Every structure is written in structure tokens, then in C-alpha cells.
Amino acid sequence: MRVSNYIIKAKLSDNKYLLFHSYTGALDVVNKKVGEYIENPKKNYIDKESLNTLTKRGYITDKSPREEEKHVLNIVKLLQSKIKTEYVFTIIPTYRCNLKCTYCYQDSIKRDNVSIDKNVVDKIFEIIKNFSYSNNKIFKTIQLFGGEPFLPENYKIIKYILNIGKELGYKFAVSTNGVCLDQYISLLKPKFFKGIQITLDGIENVHNKRRLKKNGTGTFKEIVRNIDIVLSKDIPLNLRVNIDKRNFENFKYLVKYISEKDWTNYPNFQVNFRPVYFVSKNRKKKYGFTNYLLYKKVILLLGKEYLWMNMGNITFPFEPIISDIFRGKGYAGFVAFYCVAQRGSVIFDPYGDLYSCWRTCGEKFWRIGKYIPKLTWEENKLNILKNRTVVDISKCRKCKLALLCGGGCVVKAFDDSRSLYNPGCEDDIEKLLIKKFPIIYNKLKQKNKEDTKYINHFFSE
Ligand code: SF4
Numbered sequence: 001m002r003v004s005n006y007i008i009k010a011k012l013s014d015n016k017y018l019l020f021h022s023y024t025g026a027l028d029v030v031n032k033k034v035g036e037y038i039e040n041p042k043k044n045y046i047d048k049e050s051l052n053t054l055t056k057r058g059y060i061t062d063k064s065p066r067e068e069e070k071h072v073l074n075i076v077k078l079l080q081s082k083i084k085t086e087y088v089f090t091i092i093p094t095y096r097c098n099l100k101c102t103y104c105y106q107d108s109i110k111r112d113n114v115s116i117d118k119n120v121v122d123k124i125f126e127i128i129k130n131f132s133y134s135n136n137k138i139f140k141t142i143q144l145f146g147g148e149p150f151l152p153e154n155y156k157i158i159k160y161i162l163n164i165g166k167e168l169g170y171k172f173a174v175s176t177n178g179v180c181l182d183q184y185i186s187l188l189k190p191k192f193f194k195g196i197q198i199t200l201d202g203i204e205n206v207h208n209k210r211r212l213k214k215n216g217t218g219t220f221k222e223i224v225r226n227i228d229i230v231l232s233k234d235i236p237l238n239l240r241v242n243i244d245k246r247n248f249e250n251f252k253y254l255v256k257y258i259s260e261k262d263w264t265n266y267p268n269f270q271v272n273f274r275p276v277y278f279v280s281k282n283r284k285k286k287y288g289f290t291n292y293l294l295y296k297k298v299i300l301l302l303g304k305e306y307l308w309m310n311m312g313n314i315t316f317p318f319e320p321i322i323s324d325i326f327r328g329k330g331y332a333g334f335v336a337f338y339c340v341a342q343r344g345s346v347i348f349d350p351y352g353d354l355y356s357c358w359r360t361c362g363e364k365f366w367r368i369g370k371y372i373p374k375l376t377w378e379e380n381k382l383n384i385l386k387n388r389t390v391v392d393i394s395k396c397r398k399c400k401l402a403l404l405c406g407g408g409c410v411v412k413a414f415d416d417s418r419s420l421y422n423p424g425c426e427d428d429i430e431k432l433l434i435k436k437f438p439i440i441y442n443k444l445k446q447k448n449k450e451d452t453k454y455i456n457h458f459f460s461e
């Protein structure tokens, strides 16, 4: 018998640890003694009964490392065979944008004056309707993305899209720079929108140096005014803050500004901060943060993580995976794939091309099909996405996070190594997870008071 290679252990308090077994799905709160035993069984001792419980939960195993790896790969294959496609639709009305942000990753794509028109919108909804006849899961929220979807000249086509979508039972989520939102006031209604994401990168002088108009002027004032408008309309607002070394120090002033504005009093207001994604290795080295480093630094800077603040979907959906244990299912929702781009995301761009990942829209290498003049798929691309699991990625095969992660972001893997079959995670992903684990656990415990019966509190006196 030996300690399993698939344990995630995090400190909950001076005397308590959290243990999560990443293929049996066991989640346990244990005392210091057990925590230390798991860390080093040769130097520590526990009684027989405790040992039996640890064995039942999978922390102690008679499987060899090779057998454990094989077991995990079998689970992945099983999950892969059972998973249904989950269609999430995104419409890009145009790639044009009214800003020239300093870190825009869409710099290299073609941004001419092409916008979708009514005929194209009709075609998109015809396709969406046909998808809904299939036996697969369909998300009832359509994403609007760009370029900038809410350009003043897009008003009529956006109104058209919203109305057709609503008739078919869809709501919309939009990522906008927020500059011209005031021109969309008559459409800002909860019956249309599930949520709006607006980016603010700092207080005025910092934000204005990063997110500026084509003529070089800043956008802070317009955006703040429009955030006030969205919140007054009772629409959930996700304030996105893109952070790199150039605006990091300013984050604390932005947090102060947000509190003073009372935005946090709106129940549907949330701040999501993320490190800027740099494709260029040099820029990444000069300005970038890893998720772990940023998270650590933000906590040091602010002293804590505020409830209304979130580090986005930092690494992989760890919280939903764990929350399944609380939600009466009693077991973790393991995954075979990393993200929606592999599970059924369909993005309609204004040129009649289809993509599955927002970050790669407009880059022909990542195109998965066309919908103009008629719907055709690029089967080889789809197969790569649908079949890329940890089974094919040698480094992931041994990883204890395999069933939580699914192999990482395929685009990051390709950007970093020019291969799709390398891990798409950052080196310090496990450290970040361990740091976040107690916070996620406490949050879920608070949310699911009645349902904690599924969490074992053995050995925790
Ligand atoms: S991408 Fe990284 S974290 Fe994810 S399974 Fe592979 S090695 Fe593990």
C-alpha cells in the first residue's frame, strides 16, 4: 500500500487540511495528524481505523503509479464516450473596433468594413434552429463578441439579432468595451441580456493610457457613465480588469474607486481580473503575469480577495467540479475536455466562417467550417478538438489534475510549442489551485449549508 499520486492537499486552518482525491472524487476535511501522514507516511503515524478510512477513500492505494495512470486514462475515455456536444453560440457582428488598446490580441486579423446583415443573421438563426432539433445540449445564452459589437452603426442589426433571439427563447451575453453603450439604452433590458462584460483597466489616468480611442483620447469617463447605466437597468455586469505589470500597482486604487462608486451594492455586479494574454514571448516576459503570480500579488496588494471579486475562470472550472459534490450529487464532475471550444462552441463571424474559440477568430488555421454560402465543416479541425484529451498528451497523462483540467488550453499549447499535443497550462497551476482551494471550499460551504452531508469530516475533532 502507498499514498496515491492523485491527492490535492490544502491547508484550511492551523489544525485542519482539505484533501481532494482527483480520481475517486473524495473530498475530506482532516486533522493535522492525517494531513502530515499523507505528506510523509514514513515519518508519521496514524491508527488502523484512520488508515482504513483513508484506503476506502482512495488516498491510500494498492495500485502502482502505472496502474493509477491507466485508471485515470480509462475514466477519461469513458467520459469522452458519454459526453454530449454542448452547443454554445457566439455571433461576431463585425471585427471592427473603435479603440486601439495597447495589448489587443486581435491586432493581426483582417478588420475591414464587413458587418453581418439581416440575410446573414437569418441564416445564422436557421442554423441554430436546426442544431436545436438534435439530441444535444443547447445553451440558451448567445454571446455577442467582436471587434466591438456595440458600435453606433451596428444598432439596427443588433436590435434585429436581439429580437429574433428572444423569439426563439435565447438571451444574450455581450463583451463590449462599453464606450458607446449609451447609444443602446433602449435595448438594455433584462429580457434581452443575461449579462454584459465591460473592461476597465484602472483609474482614469492609467485606464486611458491602455484603452484609448483611435484618435488617442481616453475612454474612462464614457465607460464609467455607461457602467452606471447598465447597473441601473438591472442587468448583471461583469467588470473585467486586464492586468499586466504596467497597471498592476494601480489595481488597489481601482478597487477603492469601485467601492466609492457603490457598484458593489448591486447584487449582479462582479469584478473579474485576469492577466493579459500575450502571444509574443518577449512581451509576455516583459509585461506578463502567470495566473498564480498575479493572484498572489493581488492578495498581497489588497490584503484579501473581496467577495465581489473573482479571478475569472483562472485555470479550469475547479469550482463547478467541486460544487457538484455539494449539490447533492455527492461526487465531483470530472471532465474530459478543457474548454467549450472542444465541446461544441460555434462562433459565426462576419465573413461566413465558423470558429470555436474566441481568441482565434479570424485566424484561418483555427477555422472549423463555413456557413456561407452553405454550412460545411472542416472535419480534421473538429476531430483534433474533439479528440484532444489528456490521453494523447504525454505530460498530462501523469498529471494529478488530469480529470479536473482535460489538457489545458489548446491555443496556449500551440502558441507556446507549435504543437497541439502539449499541455496548455502554466507551470504553477497546482500551486494556484492549492491557494484557491480553501477559499472555494468555504464559499461553497456557505452557499450549500444543507448539502454538506456529502463532505466527509472524518478525523476532524
Ligand atoms: S494541461 Fe497541465 S494541469 Fe492540465 S492535465 Fe495537462 S499537465 Fe495537468
Ligand code: SF4
Residues within 6 Å of the ligand: 339, 340, 341, 356, 357, 358, 359, 360, 408, 409, 410, 411, 412
Ligand atoms: S481554446 Fe483556450 S482560448 Fe480558446 S476558449 Fe478554450 S481556453 Fe479559451
